């Protein structure tokens with residue numbers, strides 16, 4: 001099962017082991033943090049329950065710095081086909097909530113940011129990274145992964161499904177972040193249908209626990225880039241929902257830790273595959289526009305290998321017909337598939 005590890009005792013190599021084997025672990029939230037989480041999820045539920053036209057007043061337009069409302073199915077193509085919600089960037093003001101709620105959210109966010117700092121430090125110690133020390137990835141640290149992080153509060157919408165079917169509501173993916181912290185509102189059903197792909201065993205491992213007392217920590221693609229791709233599990237995950245659970249409210253808050261746009265992405269361990277050119281986080285993001293552009297621009301034009309960024313004229317993304325294993329079936333990545341069983 002997915003290990004549950006308290007992060008207050010660094011140096012035990014448990015977090016590193018979980019990242020090597022699975023790319024994820026869970027950690028209990030301390031009492032006060034869990035209470036604040038519960039409270040904020042109440043605020044989030046009210047925020048999401050506003051009429052669609054109210055929420056759309058705050059649609060986020062800046063692709064490089066998402067902050068505001070993301071309507072269902074509009075940006076991020078298959079990843080948001082069945083989700084909508086709000087993105088909070090860094091500590092920017094959030095005019096879509098009232099000041100009292102905003103204050104509550106920022107106190108809670110500071111708590112989660114602190115937890116993330118402890119996780120970063122435990123990993124630095126466990127991985128025995130000689131070149132860097134505690135605080136390296138923390139807020140205002142040399143490689144600050146916090147100040148420009150974002151958290152996304154997303155609700156998942158029901159999808160039509162046959163009576164005994166399961167539906168993939170969020171397709172298999174790796175997070176583009178350095179590290180992600182995922183917290184679910186509900187423990188019903190436990191684990192919320194979130195499951196991790198075990199590369200070695202070629203099967204999915206469902207999350208067993210969810211709710212405001214537990215946090216799931218997931219390795220991201222930037223972690224691989226900076227600390228060595230071959231050393232860690234990919235941490236691919238998806239969300240699958242049984243028809244019987246389809247109408248149950250499902251809200252999650254995901255913190256995506258990432259550096260400032262100007263941060264140079266220089267690997268911290270001499271890797272087996274050093275990138276030819278070291279790019280900034282902004283450049284890396286711009287390249288990954290491909291995914292968004294596909295949603296905005298539709299299928300690839302005939303005879304071209306990519307799209308043009310409608311704003312900058314930059315080539316974005318190369319078309320690949322991604323295929324992903326779902327049990328024994330091969331399905332097109334992003335299709336709403338019904339999984340038997």
Ligand SMILES: O=C(O)CCC(=O)C(=O)O
Pocket residue numbers: 170175182192194237239252254
């Ligand atoms: O809602 C979940 O359980 C997973 C969310 C997720 O994987 C993501 O937003 O990247």
Ligand SMILES: [Fe+2]
Pocket residue numbers: 173174175237
């Ligand atoms: Fe994810």
